[in-house]
Amino acid sequence: MKNSLLAIGECMVELSLSNSHSLQHSFAGDTYNSLVYAKRWQPEIDCFFLSGIGQDMFSSMMTEHWKAHGIEGQFVLCSPDHNVGIYAIKNDPSGERQFDYWRKDSAATQLMYLIEQSDSEPTWPHFDLVYFSGISLGILAEDDKSRFIDLIKRLRSNGSKIAFDPNYRPKMWSTKDHAIQWLEAAYSVSDIVLPGFDDHYDLFGHTSVEEIVGYCSQLHVSELIIKAGKQGVFAFENDRAVCHVPFTPAKVQRDTTAAGDSFAGVYLACRMASKDVQTAIEQATGAAGLVVQHQGAIVEHSIFDVFRQQFTQAF
Numbered sequence: 001m002k003n004s005l006l007a008i009g010e011c012m013v014e015l016s017l018s019n020s021h022s023l024q025h026s027f028a029g030d031t032y033n034s035l036v037y038a039k040r041w042q043p044e045i046d047c048f049f050l051s052g053i054g055q056d057m058f059s060s061m062m063t064e065h066w067k068a069h070g071i072e073g074q075f076v077l078c079s080p081d082h083n084v085g086i087y088a089i090k091n092d093p094s095g096e097r098q099f100d101y102w103r104k105d106s107a108a109t110q111l112m113y114l115i116e117q118s119d120s121e122p123t124w125p126h127f128d129l130v131y132f133s134g135i136s137l138g139i140l141a142e143d144d145k146s147r148f149i150d151l152i153k154r155l156r157s158n159g160s161k162i163a164f165d166p167n168y169r170p171k172m173w174s175t176k177d178h179a180i181q182w183l184e185a186a187y188s189v190s191d192i193v194l195p196g197f198d199d200h201y202d203l204f205g206h207t208s209v210e211e212i213v214g215y216c217s218q219l220h221v222s223e224l225i226i227k228a229g230k231q232g233v234f235a236f237e238n239d240r241a242v243c244h245v246p247f248t249p250a251k252v253q254r255d256t257t258a259a260g261d262s263f264a265g266v267y268l269a270c271r272m273a274s275k276d277v278q279t280a281i282e283q284a285t286g287a288a289g290l291v292v293q294h295q296g297a298i299v300e301h302s303i304f305d306v307f308r309q310q311f312t313q314a315f
């Protein structure tokens, strides 16, 4: 059992409309969501979040949220003059989500400056697995993106395994080529990559799983998990097909926010607990199938735990 997981990225205030048309809030962000689901699936994993927060009211409420979810925030850095970001979820009648953001210049965008200024990196322990995403990179200034990739390289050369989800958000990139440049940099420093088929279709025009595998092979990705929507999930290890897990539609699709994040969190937690790739995908798709039935990124703990207990009995 590998025991420590570090996720790097941005957690924001999440706003969504409740049934009564009043606003409800929570705290979410793609890599943070994955961390919460990893912790819920394998509570024995020590889950750490690395980000920037501010001195605003929402920053303190956010760190309380982390504590309540068992997420260790001791490496988080506090900016004296930047606040945390906000996003709002809009759902269409089929539950597909769209986001509006208020995150420009948020504290998380200052991460590289905050790390360097605090000189905290030498104090970090070894992390068995480090997880980041295209959003973790996309929020950073151009120079900071290179420094971030260098940080990942250092963690990797110190023995951490690296996992990456492209989570392509077109608005974060000036052009597709800009996104591709950094996605390639991220793939080349990662061991496990979890792309959506749509990410590769939108960015490269890939229309088959084989094309995606061919592309990732050049970048030496050793564990490739392709989430291909209704075609299911395809797994490859060192370019060799390992398994295909078919899509099982949820009873209702209320809000697809964090479907991919919960998938990633549960998948990585299972792999850290030495489960094989197929079992990890089956458990991850099960968890994501629950998450889409609920509003917001993080499903209420009690509902999720009951689900996990019942679902994992079958394994």
Ligand SMILES: Nc1ncnc2c1ncn2[C@@H]1O[C@H](COP(=O)(O)OP(=O)(O)OP(=O)(O)O)[C@@H](O)[C@H]1O
Pocket (backbone or CB within 6 Å): 167, 196, 227, 228, 229, 232, 233, 248, 249, 250, 252, 253, 256, 257, 258, 259, 260, 261, 262, 263, 284, 285, 286, 288, 289, 292
């Ligand atoms: N309606 C659904 N029913 C069951 N499972 C679903 C449904 N929608 C998504 N999933 C599961 O979630 C996984 C990830 O979904 P998807 O690729 O749409 O996420 P995503 O676009 O990365 O989402 P996000 O960026 O919000 O996290 C799918 O591979 C599937 O296993």
Ligand SMILES: O=C(O)C(=O)C[C@H](O)[C@H](O)CO
Pocket (backbone or CB within 6 Å): 028, 029, 030, 031, 033, 087, 099, 135, 169, 257, 258, 259, 260, 261, 297
């Ligand atoms: O879009 C982002 O940056 C977010 O992290 C918001 C959502 O929680 C996330 O996208 C869901 O995958």
